[in-house]
Amino acid sequence: MFKSTTEVIDCLGEQDYIATNEIGTVLFLAERLNKPVLAEGPAGVGKTELAKAWSAASGRELIRLQCYEGLDETKALYEWEYAKQMLYTQLLRDKLQTLLVDSQSLAQAADRLAAEEDVFFSQRFLLARPLLKAITSEKPVTLLIDEIDRTDAEFEAFLLEVLSDFQVSVPEIGTIKAKTQPLVLLTSNNTRELSEALKRRCVYLFIDYPTLEAELKIVRLKVPNLAPELAKQAVDLVQKLRRLDLKKNPSVSETIDWAKALVLLNAKTLDKETLENTLTILLKHEADVQRARTSMQREEQQQRRRPPLDLDDGSFNGNIKPIKRI
């Protein structure tokens, strides 16, 4: 268990996750209060990544439950392994025969068979899905319930039950209680309103796009090969793009992909050609790409009207070509 908020932030830092004070506080509290964390925010700001870093930082295994509409208990909690049960009955037919051979009546045979029922409804034939796995695990785990907003309301209600006392009842077996309480992180892209009850049980964390400094730090950390000057330019551009009101804003992970691409292409500067070639890594809609292009052109024109930059002021080094203007 972490001792303080700063320790949380430091440990996340060791896992290459740059956490804000707020994230540190919330994770610290979640562990202390034994409450799930509900992380909301736009897609691609590192919510899932946070879960991974958290589990690694606290030395727990990560169990992930990806949600989608139509997800039900058999996919999330447990399922009887029907095929295996059938196979076993087939293979054990002889044994069953000997068991039933000297029974006097049909009722007696049925009774005998019923006495052996436990064999077929035991943990052996129970197919544990992520939730049950998290509960029955011997070692402490972190449970990530990803994109909870995609499930239906019924599943949310069911989840509530599991999250409130970390126990599950299987009718044939009985109640299974968690041996160690898992840390739980739920993420949501806020495509629909989550129920009050679920929110009430969670500690809430809103993760927004990082600031320029924070994003630069992330890029530096994840793509150390990128020249610092170029990294700054790249992040600056991404931040500008986010202000453009696009159909889909570039996410942090896309910034990182782009930075990696720039390294692979051996780019020295963000000139027009490199941008043309790589902009599609950041923007995934044709309309967005068009919009970004026009806005960049406009900016360039404005810059052209201003007095030209002094290229010998030391901020540029020798091998940088001035930006080509077409």
Place this chain on the structure above:
Amino acid sequence: MEDRIVQFIAGLRAAGVRVSLAESQDAIQATSHIGITDRAMFKSALSATLIKEKKDVPIFEKLFPLYFNMGTPPLIPVGGQLTPEQQALLRAAMRALIGELSDLVQRLMAGKQLSREEMERLAKMLGADRSRRPEDIPRLTRQMLQKMGMGDLMEQIETLLQQLAEMGMTREALDQIRQELEANAQNLERQVNQFLGQSLADRLTEQPPQKGDPDLMDRHFGSLSESEIKELRREVARLAARLRSRIALRQKKGDGKIFDAKTTMRENIRHGGVPFEMHWKKKRLKPKFALICDMSESMRDVIEFMLRLMYELHDQVSRARSFGFYDHLEDVTDEFSSNRPDEAIAYVKRRFPYRPYGTDLGFCLADFFHTYMDSIDHRTTIIFLGDGRNNYNDPRLDLVQDLTRRARKVVWFNPESNYEWGSGDSDMLKYQPLVSAVHQVSNLRQLAEAVDKLFS
């Protein structure tokens, strides 16, 4: 501290944030873990346990400083560090200017705090004791200080310093006095600000929450303010996103009644060919839409939302075609698929300029029949978005009848409430028996329900 947190929670509730008992317990527990030494951490602990929706964050941000303000430094008598001769000089100067200096300067010189009663009296004079909005506080602070004579404070200080200089005060001493006076003035401002904040906080705690606006979901599209329209746009986008997963699910589910021998055999090879798992053929439902939107003047209030809905549907369903009609019919599919929402809507609106009494649905239907009938087949759902007001032109019911035969479904979204149907030039009642369904769509809730029914 606990009391203050409880008051803060009451304030939040009064401002319309829902905080349950369990959550307030969490907040108090959380702060006991975090401690109160680090203000930022204390704040995020409260925020994490009390605020569960992004829209409540601004309220939290506004109220937090009102309840958890650090104490302001007290006013200090001016001239404490001067030599006894200089202090005597200062007193003499004050005596000499006794008629000219305002109460405020004298108060600042003496370092005398405003008592609570004085503040309350001033606040009452300005009506600050009735304010319920945290954003009023900077203005009220300014007004209260004006009332106390902050306006000509600078001149007054100058007069005093002038007098002192004439009486032979040294330069350093003068600077010292000026600095101390200004520091006192600043602290006074902070005190007033805090007083106003606290009294507002107390008021919010005491008084029951006001009843808010009727839910945005139930408001008529035509009666919305600029900011509400913005919010509604976001809601429409969210509605569309929800639809997407729903459509995908419905497409997947189909109603599997036919045995799928091929898949069953393939899947059961791993069980040695014993068919444990049955597979059924899935019927795939691939929705196709033709959206026909009325662009006439009578639709003006709601057209923005109708078009936005069309845009979002385009985004979700790949095979959607859109048409607009007024006095003629036009295919506007390209506008929607190649532009961003605001531009697309503006373009489409521009394509149909205002023509008084121009609506002619019958003619447009004929046009549609003639030119675009190839886009309609047995999988297409045709959606009319309009009020069915036809300027007493021929409604061409025969064409609508034909459409219902050709298409999977013909649905009508009408922004008017159903007692208006059939009144005046409305042909709605004539169309109603021919089409599969008519939904009244005048607010977001109805829109959501109507769209939801499209996919069932």
